[in-house]
Amino acid sequence: MTLQSKLDAFKADFEAGKLPFNVPPSVIRTMHRATAELIASGAAAGALRAGDRAPAFRLNDPEGQPVSSATLLQRGPLVISFYRGVWCPYCNMELQALQEALPQFEHLGASLVALSPQTAVNSRKSVRQNALGFPILSDPHNDVAAAFGLRFALPDYLVNLYKSLKNDLPAFNGDPRWTLPMPGRFVVGQDGVILYAEVNPDYTRRPEPDDMLPALRRAASVPA
Template identity: 80%
Template structure:
């Protein structure tokens, strides 16, 4: 089953209010409204695209060790995935799919990192819960996400909904700002050029990991 098929199946059960979710229709309507407004804002079109230069970044892993994009790029192409956090089931399914594709990335000489605004404690939970073998990095205040054009502020009505669902982003992220990154996937060549970019303001839609393989192969040829 493809990643998107798994996401679609989860979404269908969640929005139907099947146990254990039991979500009322009003919650689904609010989530749909927020997604539609983010799509209509054009934010995704303003994010970095293929052909742009990726910003350098250094972020901490779950143990507090600094991980530098420059160091990773010195070793080969870099795959970067921005995700919302361990509380997001769609993100967890995506991380699992990336883990399954990791041998293919590494066979082409590429490294993979995933970036979220959550605290290191929650990043450790992401690693443990999803059985990950690649770095999960914490992006305080979504500053790196902002450099890629991905950061957005949640509208007040969505903050109220999240609070009602006990989804306390300030606690997850150690940051009171109520911002998130739009889910995004990038392939960056060793010279910092973005060869692949997929940004989707609809968090229930994610590209397949294998969609990046042509760009990774291209990056590997450039490096050679």
């Protein structure tokens, strides 16, 4: 079963009220409105693309240890996934799919990291909850996400909805600003140039991990 098939099945159950918690139709309509407006804004067009140079970053893992993109790129190509946080079920399913694909990435000499704006405590929860074997890095204020063109501010009506659902992003992220990254996936070559980029303002849509393998094979000069 593909990652997107799993996401679609979860979304269908979520919107049909088949999960342990029942979500009112008004909440679903508000979420649809916010996604549609973000798509219509064209924000995704401002994200970095294949051929652009990736911004360098140095961020902390959940134990407070710095992880540098430059150091990782000395070893081989780098896969970077931007996600919203451990509170997002779609993100957790994506992280699990990336974990399953990790041996393929490593076989091609690549490293994998995932970035979110959440605090170290919540990053540790991401690792534990999803049984991850790759670094989860905290991106304070979504600054690295902004450098990749992914950061956006939530509209007031969505902030109010999140507050009503007790989804306190300032507490999750240790940041009073209500911002999130659009989910994004990048493959960066050792020269710092982006080889693959996929950004979608619809948080329920994520690329398959296998979609990155051709770029990783080119970077590693491995035939398909």
